[in-house]
Amino acid sequence: MRGGFTKLEFLGATRQVTGSSYFLEVGRVKILVDCGLFQERDYSYRNWQAFPVPPDQIDHVLLTHVHLDHCGLIPKLVKEGFKGDILLTPASKALFPIVIQDSARMQEEGAAFKKKRHETEGRKGPYPETPLYTVQDAEKCFALLREVSYEEYMPLNDQVKMCFHDAGHVLGSAMVELTIQDDQGFRNIIFSGDIGQWDKPLLANPATFDRADYVVMESTYGDRNHESPQAIDDKLSKVVNDTISAGGNILIPTFVIERAQDLLYHFSRLANAKEIPYVITFLDSPMAVEITKIFEQFREYFGKQTQGLFKDGQSPFDFPGLKLAESVEASKAINLIKGSTIIMAGSGMITGGRIKHHLAREITRPESTLVFVGYQAAGTLGRQILDGLSLVRILGQSFPVRMKIEKIDGFSAHAGMNDLQRWLDSFKSPPKHVFLTHGEDEAISSLENYINSKSGWQVSAPTYMEEFTL
Numbered sequence: 001m002r003g004g005f006t007k008l009e010f011l012g013a014t015r016q017v018t019g020s021s022y023f024l025e026v027g028r029v030k031i032l033v034d035c036g037l038f039q040e041r042d043y044s045y046r047n048w049q050a051f052p053v054p055p056d057q058i059d060h061v062l063l064t065h066v067h068l069d070h071c072g073l074i075p076k077l078v079k080e081g082f083k084g085d086i087l088l089t090p091a092s093k094a095l096f097p098i099v100i101q102d103s104a105r106m107q108e109e110g111a112a113f114k115k116k117r118h119e120t121e122g123r124k125g126p127y128p129e130t131p132l133y134t135v136q137d138a139e140k141c142f143a144l145l146r147e148v149s150y151e152e153y154m155p156l157n158d159q160v161k162m163c164f165h166d167a168g169h170v171l172g173s174a175m176v177e178l179t180i181q182d183d184q185g186f187r188n189i190i191f192s193g194d195i196g197q198w199d200k201p202l203l204a205n206p207a208t209f210d211r212a213d214y215v216v217m218e219s220t221y222g223d224r225n226h227e228s229p230q231a232i233d234d235k236l237s238k239v240v241n242d243t244i245s246a247g248g249n250i251l252i253p254t255f256v257i258e259r260a261q262d263l264l265y266h267f268s269r270l271a272n273a274k275e276i277p278y279v280i281t282f283l284d285s286p287m288a289v290e291i292t293k294i295f296e297q298f299r300e301y302f303g304k305q306t307q308g309l310f311k312d313g314q315s316p317f318d319f320p321g322l323k324l325a326e327s328v329e330a331s332k333a334i335n336l337i338k339g340s341t342i343i344m345a346g347s348g349m350i351t352g353g354r355i356k357h358h359l360a361r362e363i364t365r366p367e368s369t370l371v372f373v374g375y376q377a378a379g380t381l382g383r384q385i386l387d388g389l390s391l392v393r394i395l396g397q398s399f400p401v402r403m404k405i406e407k408i409d410g411f412s413a414h415a416g417m418n419d420l421q422r423w424l425d426s427f428k429s430p431p432k433h434v435f436l437t438h439g440e441d442e443a444i445s446s447l448e449n450y451i452n453s454k455s456g457w458q459v460s461a462p463t464y465m466e467e468f469t470l
Protein backbone atom coordinates (compact mmCIF):
# COMPACT_ATOMS: atom_id res chain seq x y z
CA MET A 1 0.00 0.00 0.00
CA ARG A 2 3.03 2.31 -0.08
CA GLY A 3 2.26 5.38 -2.06
CA GLY A 4 -1.51 4.74 -1.94
CA PHE A 5 -4.02 5.72 0.70
CA THR A 6 -2.38 4.36 3.81
CA LYS A 7 -4.38 5.58 6.70
CA LEU A 8 -7.70 7.26 7.36
CA GLU A 9 -8.48 8.26 10.92
CA PHE A 10 -11.77 9.72 12.12
CA LEU A 11 -11.10 12.56 14.57
CA GLY A 12 -14.64 13.87 14.93
CA ALA A 13 -18.26 13.86 13.72
CA THR A 14 -18.33 10.16 14.58
CA ARG A 15 -21.92 9.20 15.42
CA GLN A 16 -22.50 12.84 16.37
CA VAL A 17 -22.62 15.98 14.25
CA THR A 18 -19.87 18.40 15.27
CA GLY A 19 -16.08 18.39 15.39
CA SER A 20 -15.67 17.23 11.77
CA SER A 21 -12.06 16.23 11.18
CA TYR A 22 -10.50 13.41 9.20
CA PHE A 23 -6.81 12.63 9.03
CA LEU A 24 -5.50 10.97 5.92
CA GLU A 25 -2.09 9.80 4.81
CA VAL A 26 -2.03 9.64 1.08
CA GLY A 27 1.06 9.09 -1.06
CA ARG A 28 3.32 10.41 1.74
CA VAL A 29 1.22 13.57 2.16
CA LYS A 30 -0.47 14.13 5.52
CA ILE A 31 -3.80 15.85 5.28
CA LEU A 32 -6.48 16.99 7.63
CA VAL A 33 -9.88 17.39 6.01
CA ASP A 34 -11.65 19.93 8.26
CA CYS A 35 -10.72 20.79 11.83
CA GLY A 36 -14.03 21.47 13.51
CA LEU A 37 -15.08 22.60 16.94
CA PHE A 38 -17.04 20.14 19.08
CA GLN A 39 -20.25 21.98 19.96
CA GLU A 40 -22.29 19.32 21.74
CA ARG A 41 -21.88 19.68 25.48
CA ASP A 42 -21.00 15.97 25.90
CA TYR A 43 -18.08 16.23 23.52
CA SER A 44 -16.77 19.75 24.09
CA TYR A 45 -14.05 18.41 26.43
CA ARG A 46 -12.32 17.18 23.25
CA ASN A 47 -11.71 20.80 22.22
CA TRP A 48 -9.30 21.04 25.15
CA GLN A 49 -7.41 17.82 24.52
CA ALA A 50 -4.18 17.58 22.54
CA PHE A 51 -4.75 16.83 18.84
CA PRO A 52 -4.56 13.08 18.18
CA VAL A 53 -2.10 13.87 15.35
CA PRO A 54 0.80 16.24 16.13
CA PRO A 55 -0.10 19.48 14.30
CA ASP A 56 3.47 20.07 13.06
CA GLN A 57 3.36 16.80 11.13
CA ILE A 58 0.36 17.76 9.02
CA ASP A 59 1.13 19.17 5.56
CA HIS A 60 -2.26 20.55 4.49
CA VAL A 61 -5.66 21.36 5.93
CA LEU A 62 -8.41 21.09 3.34
CA LEU A 63 -11.46 23.01 4.43
CA THR A 64 -14.90 22.03 3.14
CA HIS A 65 -16.68 25.14 4.45
CA VAL A 66 -16.62 27.82 7.11
CA HIS A 67 -19.12 26.46 9.63
CA LEU A 68 -17.43 26.27 13.03
CA ASP A 69 -18.07 22.55 13.39
CA HIS A 70 -15.77 22.19 10.37
CA CYS A 71 -13.20 24.97 10.88
CA GLY A 72 -13.48 26.14 14.50
CA LEU A 73 -10.36 24.39 15.82
CA ILE A 74 -7.98 25.65 13.13
CA PRO A 75 -6.59 28.49 15.33
CA LYS A 76 -5.77 25.92 18.01
CA LEU A 77 -4.07 23.72 15.41
CA VAL A 78 -1.96 26.68 14.27
CA LYS A 79 -1.22 27.72 17.85
CA GLU A 80 0.02 24.19 18.55
CA GLY A 81 2.41 24.04 15.64
CA PHE A 82 0.66 23.54 12.28
CA LYS A 83 2.71 25.34 9.61
CA GLY A 84 1.27 23.96 6.38
CA ASP A 85 -1.31 25.66 4.20
CA ILE A 86 -5.07 25.81 4.56
CA LEU A 87 -6.69 25.18 1.19
CA LEU A 88 -10.19 26.56 0.70
CA THR A 89 -12.44 28.01 -2.01
CA PRO A 90 -12.31 31.77 -2.82
CA ALA A 91 -15.66 32.43 -1.11
CA SER A 92 -14.58 30.45 1.96
CA LYS A 93 -11.38 32.51 2.02
CA ALA A 94 -13.45 35.69 2.12
CA LEU A 95 -15.69 34.33 4.88
CA PHE A 96 -13.12 32.52 7.03
CA PRO A 97 -11.50 35.56 8.74
CA ILE A 98 -14.90 36.93 9.80
CA VAL A 99 -16.12 33.61 11.14
CA ILE A 100 -12.96 32.67 12.96
CA GLN A 101 -12.39 36.08 14.55
CA ASP A 102 -15.94 35.99 15.83
CA SER A 103 -15.39 32.53 17.22
CA ALA A 104 -12.25 33.77 18.99
CA ARG A 105 -14.18 36.72 20.44
CA MET A 106 -16.86 34.32 21.68
CA GLN A 107 -14.15 32.17 23.26
CA GLU A 108 -12.65 35.21 24.96
CA GLU A 109 -16.01 36.55 26.15
CA GLY A 110 -17.18 33.12 27.27
CA ALA A 111 -14.03 32.58 29.33
CA ALA A 112 -14.25 36.05 30.93
CA PHE A 113 -17.94 35.55 31.71
CA LYS A 114 -17.35 32.13 33.24
CA LYS A 115 -14.47 33.40 35.33
CA LYS A 116 -16.60 36.22 36.74
CA ARG A 117 -19.53 33.88 37.42
CA HIS A 118 -17.38 31.27 39.12
CA GLU A 119 -15.79 33.97 41.29
CA THR A 120 -19.24 35.24 42.32
CA GLU A 121 -20.51 31.73 43.02
CA GLY A 122 -17.23 30.65 44.63
CA ARG A 123 -16.90 27.49 42.53
CA LYS A 124 -14.88 26.08 39.65
CA GLY A 125 -16.19 24.77 36.33
CA PRO A 126 -15.07 21.66 34.43
CA TYR A 127 -13.00 23.58 31.82
CA PRO A 128 -10.26 26.21 32.19
CA GLU A 129 -11.51 29.78 32.35
CA THR A 130 -9.11 30.71 29.57
CA PRO A 131 -10.21 31.00 25.95
CA LEU A 132 -9.52 28.04 23.69
CA TYR A 133 -7.85 30.61 21.44
CA THR A 134 -7.74 34.38 21.26
CA VAL A 135 -8.41 36.84 18.43
CA GLN A 136 -4.62 37.13 18.10
CA ASP A 137 -4.32 33.36 17.69
CA ALA A 138 -7.08 33.42 15.08
CA GLU A 139 -5.32 36.09 13.05
CA LYS A 140 -2.21 33.91 12.78
CA CYS A 141 -4.16 31.54 10.53
CA PHE A 142 -4.75 34.11 7.81
CA ALA A 143 -1.25 33.94 6.29
CA LEU A 144 -1.75 30.19 5.72
CA LEU A 145 -4.95 30.51 3.66
CA ARG A 146 -4.61 29.55 0.01
CA GLU A 147 -7.56 29.62 -2.35
CA VAL A 148 -8.37 26.90 -4.85
CA SER A 149 -11.33 27.34 -7.22
CA TYR A 150 -14.01 24.71 -7.78
CA GLU A 151 -13.09 21.99 -10.30
CA GLU A 152 -9.39 22.88 -10.29
CA TYR A 153 -7.17 19.82 -9.67
CA MET A 154 -4.33 21.06 -7.47
CA PRO A 155 -1.24 18.84 -7.12
CA LEU A 156 -0.11 18.20 -3.55
CA ASN A 157 2.92 16.22 -4.82
CA ASP A 158 3.80 14.30 -7.99
CA GLN A 159 1.09 11.66 -7.39
CA VAL A 160 -1.59 13.27 -5.29
CA LYS A 161 -4.09 15.94 -6.34
CA MET A 162 -6.98 17.60 -4.56
CA CYS A 163 -10.10 19.15 -6.03
CA PHE A 164 -13.04 21.08 -4.59
CA HIS A 165 -16.52 20.43 -6.00
CA ASP A 166 -19.51 22.63 -5.11
CA ALA A 167 -21.42 21.12 -2.19
CA GLY A 168 -24.36 23.56 -2.43
CA HIS A 169 -24.49 23.74 1.38
CA VAL A 170 -23.38 27.29 2.18
CA LEU A 171 -21.59 29.93 0.10
CA GLY A 172 -18.17 28.54 -0.85
CA SER A 173 -18.90 25.05 0.48
CA ALA A 174 -17.06 22.17 -1.11
CA MET A 175 -16.77 18.44 -1.34
CA VAL A 176 -13.15 17.33 -1.38
CA GLU A 177 -11.84 14.82 -3.86
CA LEU A 178 -8.34 13.41 -3.42
CA THR A 179 -6.83 11.46 -6.27
CA ILE A 180 -3.72 9.32 -6.58
CA GLN A 181 -2.14 8.37 -9.86
CA ASP A 182 0.81 5.99 -9.49
CA ASP A 183 2.08 2.67 -10.87
CA GLN A 184 -0.99 0.95 -9.40
CA GLY A 185 -3.29 3.19 -11.42
CA PHE A 186 -5.86 5.83 -10.48
CA ARG A 187 -7.76 5.90 -7.18
CA ASN A 188 -9.86 8.54 -5.47
CA ILE A 189 -11.60 9.31 -2.22
CA ILE A 190 -14.44 11.77 -1.80
CA PHE A 191 -15.29 13.65 1.37
CA SER A 192 -18.83 14.93 0.98
CA GLY A 193 -18.44 17.73 3.54
CA ASP A 194 -21.95 18.89 4.32
CA ILE A 195 -24.24 18.22 1.38
CA GLY A 196 -26.77 20.87 0.38
CA GLN A 197 -30.31 20.55 -0.92
CA TRP A 198 -31.28 20.50 -4.57
CA ASP A 199 -33.19 23.41 -6.14
CA LYS A 200 -32.68 25.96 -3.37
CA PRO A 201 -33.24 29.60 -4.34
CA LEU A 202 -29.78 30.87 -3.40
CA LEU A 203 -27.18 28.20 -4.11
CA ALA A 204 -26.23 25.79 -6.88
CA ASN A 205 -27.06 22.08 -6.62
CA PRO A 206 -24.56 19.75 -4.91
CA ALA A 207 -21.99 18.07 -7.17
CA THR A 208 -22.47 14.37 -7.88
CA PHE A 209 -19.99 11.69 -8.94
CA ASP A 210 -19.99 8.69 -11.26
CA ARG A 211 -17.43 6.77 -9.28
CA ALA A 212 -15.23 6.77 -6.19
CA ASP A 213 -13.05 4.22 -4.46
CA TYR A 214 -13.90 5.51 -1.01
CA VAL A 215 -16.55 7.92 0.22
CA VAL A 216 -16.76 9.72 3.56
CA MET A 217 -20.32 10.99 3.73
CA GLU A 218 -22.34 13.16 6.07
CA SER A 219 -25.66 11.78 7.31
CA THR A 220 -27.19 14.58 9.40
CA TYR A 221 -30.71 14.17 7.99
CA GLY A 222 -30.36 10.54 6.92
CA ASP A 223 -33.77 9.72 8.42
CA ARG A 224 -35.82 12.84 7.62
CA ASN A 225 -36.97 15.08 4.79
CA HIS A 226 -37.37 18.83 4.85
CA GLU A 227 -40.31 21.04 4.14
CA SER A 228 -40.55 22.69 0.70
CA PRO A 229 -39.76 26.41 0.11
CA GLN A 230 -43.52 27.10 -0.19
CA ALA A 231 -44.12 25.39 3.17
CA ILE A 232 -41.40 27.62 4.64
CA ASP A 233 -43.18 30.77 3.42
CA ASP A 234 -46.53 29.53 4.71
CA LYS A 235 -45.18 28.65 8.14
CA LEU A 236 -43.06 31.77 8.45
CA SER A 237 -45.93 34.09 7.57
CA LYS A 238 -48.25 32.26 10.00
CA VAL A 239 -45.74 32.60 12.86
CA VAL A 240 -45.19 36.29 12.10
CA ASN A 241 -48.90 37.10 11.75
CA ASP A 242 -49.93 35.13 14.86
CA THR A 243 -47.21 36.60 17.03
CA ILE A 244 -47.94 40.16 15.92
CA SER A 245 -51.65 39.64 16.71
CA ALA A 246 -50.70 38.37 20.16
CA GLY A 247 -48.49 41.43 20.69
CA GLY A 248 -45.27 39.47 21.09
CA ASN A 249 -41.83 39.47 19.50
CA ILE A 250 -40.35 36.89 17.19
CA LEU A 251 -36.86 35.65 17.98
CA ILE A 252 -34.91 33.63 15.48
CA PRO A 253 -31.56 32.14 16.52
CA THR A 254 -29.70 32.51 13.28
CA PHE A 255 -26.65 30.90 11.79
CA VAL A 256 -24.97 33.95 10.30
CA ILE A 257 -23.84 32.30 7.10
CA GLU A 258 -26.54 31.24 4.69
CA ARG A 259 -29.40 31.02 7.19
CA ALA A 260 -29.43 34.76 7.80
CA GLN A 261 -29.39 35.40 4.04
CA ASP A 262 -32.03 32.70 3.45
CA LEU A 263 -34.25 34.37 6.03
CA LEU A 264 -33.75 37.80 4.44
CA TYR A 265 -34.65 36.24 1.10
CA HIS A 266 -37.88 34.71 2.45
CA PHE A 267 -38.88 37.80 4.45
CA SER A 268 -38.34 40.00 1.39
CA ARG A 269 -40.53 37.66 -0.66
CA LEU A 270 -43.28 37.67 1.99
CA ALA A 271 -43.06 41.45 2.48
CA ASN A 272 -43.23 42.14 -1.26
CA ALA A 273 -46.22 39.80 -1.61
CA LYS A 274 -47.86 41.55 1.41
CA GLU A 275 -48.24 38.23 3.16
CA ILE A 276 -46.76 39.77 6.27
CA PRO A 277 -47.44 43.31 7.49
CA TYR A 278 -44.73 45.94 7.77
CA VAL A 279 -42.75 44.94 10.84
CA ILE A 280 -39.42 46.23 12.07
CA THR A 281 -37.00 43.39 11.51
CA PHE A 282 -33.54 43.36 13.01
CA LEU A 283 -30.59 41.48 11.75
CA ASP A 284 -28.82 41.87 15.08
CA SER A 285 -25.40 40.64 14.11
CA PRO A 286 -22.52 42.69 12.73
CA MET A 287 -21.15 39.49 11.33
CA ALA A 288 -24.28 38.51 9.45
CA VAL A 289 -24.33 42.02 7.99
CA GLU A 290 -20.72 41.70 6.85
CA ILE A 291 -21.35 38.24 5.44
CA THR A 292 -24.37 39.41 3.47
CA LYS A 293 -22.03 41.89 1.74
CA ILE A 294 -19.70 39.03 0.82
CA PHE A 295 -22.66 37.10 -0.61
CA GLU A 296 -23.26 40.04 -2.91
CA GLN A 297 -19.63 39.80 -4.13
CA PHE A 298 -19.94 36.15 -5.13
CA ARG A 299 -23.10 36.33 -7.23
CA GLU A 300 -21.72 33.89 -9.79
CA TYR A 301 -22.27 31.07 -7.29
CA PHE A 302 -26.02 31.69 -6.98
CA GLY A 303 -28.86 29.92 -8.69
CA LYS A 304 -30.47 31.50 -11.78
CA GLN A 305 -33.46 33.01 -9.97
CA THR A 306 -31.28 35.01 -7.58
CA GLN A 307 -28.88 36.10 -10.31
CA GLY A 308 -31.93 37.41 -12.19
CA LEU A 309 -32.95 39.55 -9.19
CA PHE A 310 -29.47 41.08 -9.01
CA LYS A 311 -29.53 41.80 -12.75
CA ASP A 312 -32.82 43.70 -12.28
CA GLY A 313 -31.07 45.85 -9.68
CA GLN A 314 -32.92 44.29 -6.73
CA SER A 315 -31.27 42.77 -3.72
CA PRO A 316 -32.79 39.51 -2.52
CA PHE A 317 -31.51 40.48 0.93
CA ASP A 318 -33.40 43.74 1.50
CA PHE A 319 -37.00 44.83 2.23
CA PRO A 320 -38.87 47.69 3.97
CA GLY A 321 -38.53 47.54 7.76
CA LEU A 322 -35.16 45.77 7.75
CA LYS A 323 -32.66 47.26 10.21
CA LEU A 324 -29.08 46.14 10.48
CA ALA A 325 -27.85 46.34 14.07
CA GLU A 326 -24.07 46.35 14.00
CA SER A 327 -23.05 48.08 17.26
CA VAL A 328 -23.80 46.85 20.77
CA GLU A 329 -25.71 50.11 21.38
CA ALA A 330 -27.93 49.42 18.38
CA SER A 331 -28.53 45.92 19.71
CA LYS A 332 -29.48 47.19 23.17
CA ALA A 333 -31.76 49.83 21.63
CA ILE A 334 -33.92 47.04 20.25
CA ASN A 335 -35.30 46.58 23.78
CA LEU A 336 -36.79 50.08 23.65
CA ILE A 337 -38.94 49.44 20.58
CA LYS A 338 -42.66 49.37 21.33
CA GLY A 339 -44.78 46.94 19.35
CA SER A 340 -43.78 43.68 17.73
CA THR A 341 -40.43 43.13 16.11
CA ILE A 342 -38.62 40.28 14.46
CA ILE A 343 -35.11 39.74 15.80
CA MET A 344 -32.61 37.51 14.05
CA ALA A 345 -29.41 37.06 16.03
CA GLY A 346 -26.60 34.52 16.50
CA SER A 347 -25.68 32.00 17.51
CA GLY A 348 -27.82 29.49 15.69
CA MET A 349 -27.91 26.91 18.49
CA ILE A 350 -28.02 29.57 21.25
CA THR A 351 -24.58 28.55 22.46
CA GLY A 352 -23.51 32.21 22.63
CA GLY A 353 -23.99 35.60 21.00
CA ARG A 354 -26.66 38.30 21.24
CA ILE A 355 -29.58 35.88 20.97
CA LYS A 356 -29.01 34.87 24.61
CA HIS A 357 -29.65 38.42 25.79
CA HIS A 358 -32.86 38.69 23.77
CA LEU A 359 -33.96 35.25 24.91
CA ALA A 360 -33.41 36.06 28.59
CA ARG A 361 -35.89 38.93 28.12
CA GLU A 362 -38.49 37.06 26.04
CA ILE A 363 -38.48 33.47 27.26
CA THR A 364 -41.04 34.04 30.01
CA ARG A 365 -43.48 35.92 27.69
CA PRO A 366 -46.21 33.60 26.32
CA GLU A 367 -47.11 36.13 23.60
CA SER A 368 -43.64 35.88 22.02
CA THR A 369 -42.35 33.13 19.74
CA LEU A 370 -38.97 31.49 19.41
CA VAL A 371 -38.52 30.09 15.92
CA PHE A 372 -35.88 27.48 15.22
CA VAL A 373 -34.73 27.47 11.64
CA GLY A 374 -31.75 25.14 11.90
CA TYR A 375 -30.30 22.00 13.35
CA GLN A 376 -29.93 21.99 17.15
CA ALA A 377 -27.14 19.67 18.27
CA ALA A 378 -27.61 17.53 21.36
CA GLY A 379 -26.69 19.30 24.59
CA THR A 380 -27.02 22.85 23.22
CA LEU A 381 -29.44 25.32 24.82
CA GLY A 382 -31.37 25.33 21.55
CA ARG A 383 -31.86 21.59 21.70
CA GLN A 384 -32.92 21.69 25.37
CA ILE A 385 -35.64 24.20 24.56
CA LEU A 386 -36.70 22.32 21.44
CA ASP A 387 -36.88 19.09 23.45
CA GLY A 388 -39.33 20.81 25.78
CA LEU A 389 -37.26 21.45 28.90
CA SER A 390 -39.42 23.65 31.12
CA LEU A 391 -36.60 25.36 33.00
CA VAL A 392 -33.42 26.50 31.28
CA ARG A 393 -30.26 28.33 32.20
CA ILE A 394 -29.43 31.46 30.23
CA LEU A 395 -26.44 33.67 31.09
CA GLY A 396 -26.11 31.97 34.46
CA GLN A 397 -29.75 32.36 35.52
CA SER A 398 -32.68 29.93 35.49
CA PHE A 399 -35.81 30.81 33.50
CA PRO A 400 -39.11 28.97 32.99
CA VAL A 401 -39.84 28.49 29.27
CA ARG A 402 -43.16 30.26 28.57
CA MET A 403 -42.75 31.62 25.07
CA LYS A 404 -44.10 29.67 22.08
CA ILE A 405 -41.62 27.39 20.39
CA GLU A 406 -41.83 26.81 16.65
CA LYS A 407 -39.59 25.00 14.25
CA ILE A 408 -39.29 25.37 10.50
CA ASP A 409 -37.32 22.54 8.95
CA GLY A 410 -37.08 23.48 5.30
CA PHE A 411 -34.37 26.08 5.82
CA SER A 412 -31.75 23.50 6.41
CA ALA A 413 -28.57 23.97 4.42
CA HIS A 414 -28.33 20.18 4.66
CA ALA A 415 -29.63 17.61 2.26
CA GLY A 416 -32.72 15.79 3.53
CA MET A 417 -33.05 12.01 3.39
CA ASN A 418 -34.17 11.93 -0.26
CA ASP A 419 -31.34 14.26 -1.26
CA LEU A 420 -28.74 12.08 0.47
CA GLN A 421 -30.13 9.01 -1.28
CA ARG A 422 -30.11 10.89 -4.59
CA TRP A 423 -26.44 11.79 -4.03
CA LEU A 424 -25.57 8.14 -3.39
CA ASP A 425 -27.60 7.01 -6.41
CA SER A 426 -25.42 9.14 -8.68
CA PHE A 427 -22.53 6.68 -8.29
CA LYS A 428 -22.73 4.35 -11.27
CA SER A 429 -20.67 1.64 -9.56
CA PRO A 430 -20.42 0.84 -5.83
CA PRO A 431 -17.48 2.47 -4.04
CA LYS A 432 -15.23 0.04 -2.15
CA HIS A 433 -16.54 1.51 1.08
CA VAL A 434 -18.79 4.29 2.32
CA PHE A 435 -17.99 5.73 5.74
CA LEU A 436 -20.93 7.53 7.34
CA THR A 437 -20.16 10.47 9.60
CA HIS A 438 -21.80 13.66 10.88
CA GLY A 439 -25.05 12.13 12.07
CA GLU A 440 -26.75 10.88 15.21
CA ASP A 441 -27.56 7.17 15.53
CA GLU A 442 -31.07 7.15 14.00
CA ALA A 443 -29.94 9.13 10.96
CA ILE A 444 -26.95 6.87 10.46
CA SER A 445 -28.97 3.64 10.77
CA SER A 446 -31.50 4.84 8.25
CA LEU A 447 -28.84 5.70 5.67
CA GLU A 448 -26.92 2.53 6.48
CA ASN A 449 -30.05 0.48 5.73
CA TYR A 450 -30.50 2.31 2.45
CA ILE A 451 -26.91 1.62 1.40
CA ASN A 452 -27.11 -2.02 2.51
CA SER A 453 -30.14 -2.45 0.26
CA LYS A 454 -27.97 -1.62 -2.77
CA SER A 455 -26.13 -4.67 -4.05
CA GLY A 456 -22.37 -4.74 -3.74
CA TRP A 457 -22.13 -1.70 -1.45
CA GLN A 458 -20.24 -1.69 1.82
CA VAL A 459 -20.89 0.79 4.57
CA SER A 460 -19.90 1.50 8.15
CA ALA A 461 -20.07 4.33 10.66
CA PRO A 462 -16.67 4.80 12.31
CA THR A 463 -16.20 5.55 15.99
CA TYR A 464 -14.01 8.28 17.47
CA MET A 465 -10.33 7.87 16.53
CA GLU A 466 -11.05 4.71 14.59
CA GLU A 467 -8.36 4.07 11.99
CA PHE A 468 -8.61 2.34 8.65
CA THR A 469 -5.99 1.13 6.23
CA LEU A 470 -7.49 1.60 2.82
Ligand SMILES: [Zn+2]
Nearest residue numbers: 065067169194
Ligand atom coordinates in the same frame (compact mmCIF):
# COMPACT_ATOMS: atom_id res chain seq x y z
ZN1 LIG B 1 -22.10 22.97 7.59
